[in-house]
Amino acid sequence: MSVHNALDVALHAAVADYVAHNPRSQTLCEVAAHVLPGGNTRSVLYHPPFPLTMVRGEGCWLWDADGHVYIDTLGEFTAGLFGHSDKTVRAALQEALVGGLNLSSHTAREARLGHEIQRRFPSMALMRFTNSGTEANLMAVAAATVHTGRRKVMVFDGAYHGGVLSFAGGGxxxxxxxxxxxxxxNDLEYAAALVRRHGADLAAILVEPMLGSGGCIPGTPAFLRGLRDLASDCNALLILDEVMTSRLSFGGRQALLDITPDLTTAGKYLGGGLSFGVFGGRADVMDRFDPRRSDALAHAGTFNNNVLSMAAGHAALSRVLTAEALDALNARGDHLRERLNALFAYEGVALQATGLGSLLTLHATDRPIRNAGDLAGSDLRVKDLLFFDLMARGIFLARRGMMALSLPLGEAECDCVLGAMLEIVELRQALLPQRHAVQLM
Ligand SMILES: Cc1ncc(COP(=O)(O)O)c(C=O)c1O
Incomplete structure (x- = not known):
């Protein structure tokens, strides 16, 4: 049998195994499909034949409806940085509940959370809260078009800025x-050519400092700094979408690269694990949202300052996520990624883990990956096989191969991930793409 066919057979068997071991999840998905299309209300969670239904989480562990236990390496796609049951966050939520929900008013909580966020991201001279990263980006782009009086917005192929701001495959x-x-x-020349052509109409450049959903592909420092200059040169706003990357250091990737954006968007873990988003930046841009102004821009949202997100976010940032804890988490991720890549190189298989700090994605190629185009030729069946093989060994991750480590996920759990991967690579050796003679650095 050719490797091509053998891969299909192995994948088919792995999926059949998955189905056989997860009857309850399958039934729950079928029941859900009576009210939700495909049983799903959040696209990223679906994968064929059906996703698992989780019933409980604790620390960095998950239990599914069929009674299996998993190490949760996905961490709610970065929003679950604190794990499932952080004591400090829980206590803050309980205290907030005692004080009452839905107060129909300003509370003191939103300013307190704002100060914590500003301490980390001083480029956010003023900020406003939303319910999600999607909304934060929608508002930031709208602010840029109003501020500049221009209509065009530069974005990047493979980027994800939200449910209605997705540029995988171009749009x-x-x-x-x-x-x-x-x-x-990561193509500064191309961006510069667009600015030469459209600079006078360009309201903003919106960019993730690392393509997150697009495969944990870091922007090079030269590319990101170059975009800063390009935006300044044509008086457009640079919007850094740090919804995922803000966790890469105390001050996000902008601090690591010493880039001051005009606007930043963030969210995910900043709400302590509850729904949250924030956009903010230059005072002269954000000031237009000051409702005391006669020409104020509206920015509404019933839950923008909801008591629970405000309380959880403040507790998590002020008392749990110290700079030291964050650095240790990112060092753990770096270590895991390095060990995975060393394992792939040692075994001679063309797999790689890309990313930065506590974020990584597995890819079925050993070529350098700088953008979506570099992933075009890689065999997605290999990624699927890795996914089902890891899940069968109790490692929960995104089907696209993404992992986002959480604070409770320690070296011992990283060792389990590595052990499972070693077992899989040795078992599947003959089916995996082989490394080329020129090795990745
Ligand atoms: C970089 C980036 N921006 C924006 C978003 C959208 O955030 P949300 O899912 O909270 O709307 C995401 C979500 O994954 C993201 O990764």
Whole structure:
């Protein structure tokens, strides 16, 4: 049998095993499909034949409906940085509940959380809260178009800025209809050419400092700093979407690279594990949202200052996520990624883990990956096989191969991930793409 066919057979068997071991999850998905299309209300969670239904989480562990236990390496796609049951966050939520929900008013909590966020991201001279990263980006882009009086927005192929701001494969039919200019990631020349052509109409450059959903592909410092200069040169705003990357250091990736954006968007873990988003930046841009102004821009949202997100976010940032704890988490991720890549190199298989700090994605290629185009030729069946093999060994991750470590996930759990991967690579050796003679650094 050819490797091509053998891979299909192995994948088929791994999926059949998954189905056989997860009857309850399958039934629950079928029941859910009576009210939710495909049983799903959040696209990223679905994968064929059906996703697992989780019933409980504790620390960095998950239990599914069929009674299996997993190490949760996915960490709610970065929002679950504190794990499932952080004591400090829970106590803050309980205290907030005692004080009452839905107060229909300003509370003191939003300013307290704002100060914590500003301590980390001083480029956010003023900020406003939303319920999600999607909304934060929608508002930041809207602010940029109003501030500049221009309509075009540069974004990057493979980027994800939210459910209606998705640029995988160039764009999505449900995207908001801004005048997008889509450029390849990490290609400063291309971006510069777009600015030469459209600079006078460009409101903003919106960029993730690392493509997160797009495969944990870091932007090079030269690319990201170059975008800063390009935006300044044509008086457009640079919007850094740090919804995922803000966790890469106390001050996010902008601090690591010493880049001051005009606007930053963030969310995920900053709400302590509850729904949250924030956009903020230059005072002269954000000031337009000051409701005391006669020309104030509206920014509404019933739950923008909801008591629970405010309480959880403040407790998590002020009392749990110290700079030391965050550095240790990112060092753990770096170590895991290095060990995975060393294992792939040693075994001679063309797999790699990309990313930065506590974020990584597995890819079925050993070529350098700088943008979405570099992933075009890799065999997605290999990634699927790794996914089902890891899940069968109790390692929970995203089907696209993403992991986002949480604070309770320690070296011991990282060792389990590595052990499972070693077992899989040795078992599947003959089916995996082989490394080329020139090795990755
Ligand atoms: C970089 C980036 N921006 C924006 C978003 C959207 O955030 P949310 O899911 O909270 O709307 C995400 C979500 O994964 C993201 O990764």
């Amino acid at each position: 999505s039919p449900v995207n908001v209809p801004h005048d997008w200019l889509v450029a390849p990631y």
